[in-house]
Amino acid sequence: MSGVQTRTVDGDDDDIRLDRWFKRHFPAVGHGRLEKMLRTGQVRVDGKRAKAGQRLETGQAVRVPPVDDGAAPPPKNPRAERIANRGPDTALIEQLTEAILYKDDEVIAIAKPPGLPVQGGTGSKKHVDGALDGLKFELDKRPKLVHRLDKDTSGVLLLGRTAKAAKWITEAFRHRSARKTYWAVVVGEPRFSSGTIDLPVAKLPGRSGEKMVVDQDQGQRAITDYVVVEQLGRRTAWVAMRPRTGRTHQLRVHMNALGIPVFGDGKYGGERAFLDAGALSRKLHLHARSIAIRRPNGSWLEVEAELPEHMARTWEYLGFDPKAGHVSFPDDEGDD
Secondary structure (H helix, E strand, C coil): CCCCEEEECCHHHCCCEHHHHHHHHCCCCCHHHHHHHHHCCCCEECCEECCCCCECCCCCEEEECCCCCCCCCCCCCHHHHHHHCCCCCHHHHHHHHHCEEEECCCEEEEEECCCCCCCCCCCCCCCCHHHHHHHCCCCCCCCEECCCCCCCCEEEEEEECCHHHHHHHHHHHHCCCCEEEEEEEEECCCCCCEEEEECCEEECCCCCCCCEEECCCCCECCEEEEEEEEEECCCEEEEEEEECCCCCCHHHHHHHHCCCCECCCHHHHHHHHCCCCCCCCCCCCEEEEEEEEECCCCCEEEEECCCCHHHHHHHHHHCCCHHHCCCCCHHHCCCC
């Protein structure tokens, strides 16, 4: 049991949540105990009260009250112990290495396949975060996650290779200067060929899992620009979307709110989200097509990911031409 101590956040922990920082450095401190210490003001960041979800910055001082700073208790069951002792997933590391779209001294961009979570959770044995030690290449430290994609969403995922790079990429996402363009097939006919959806979303209460809902009273503001690239009768359309905010499941909730759910999104659209075409996959048809992000030196990094196999087959079946998918959004104007 240590006394009161002050820890300085180093570069490897930049932008990490406070609760995850505790889990990393004080694994014996459970979540419930941490919440109590936060409520009573025993844990402080730069002398101020803090919350579990607060993100830390390099150089900040974290006040830690007397805690057991030893290792966490060993797993209580053999299965948990086996999982804890597993080595690296070489097959997943190889898969992600082959999926690299771009790599330099600061950034790695990969084409995340659909069905692979970015981080672990209940029932998730394989995830991107668990394979990052195998993507260090010539550097000593693992790359850092700087943003997220839903498990079933494919496309461009950026990793920061250094703490400095992770910080400027994270800031670009936080200040909405990074431009993320998504492609989707939607079921139904959009009322307008382009527009902006400004509908707040909140997590649905109860035991519904991670599901969001439009909530004008309690929701956080969520804004999405969209353009219909191609319409196929009244049954389906190819839509390009650019989120201005980054709420959980934002694009899926917004499309469903317009009455045109993303094809394959039974979570939000139910049976309306599927086309009566046996040749088409029932997987989610949502793809992070590209990311454009301005570097600190003013130059732009632009990365694009090809459609995953199931979406490419749908594009071919519906007669959509992926090469015709370039569209303009309001924030494209005035680029250097």
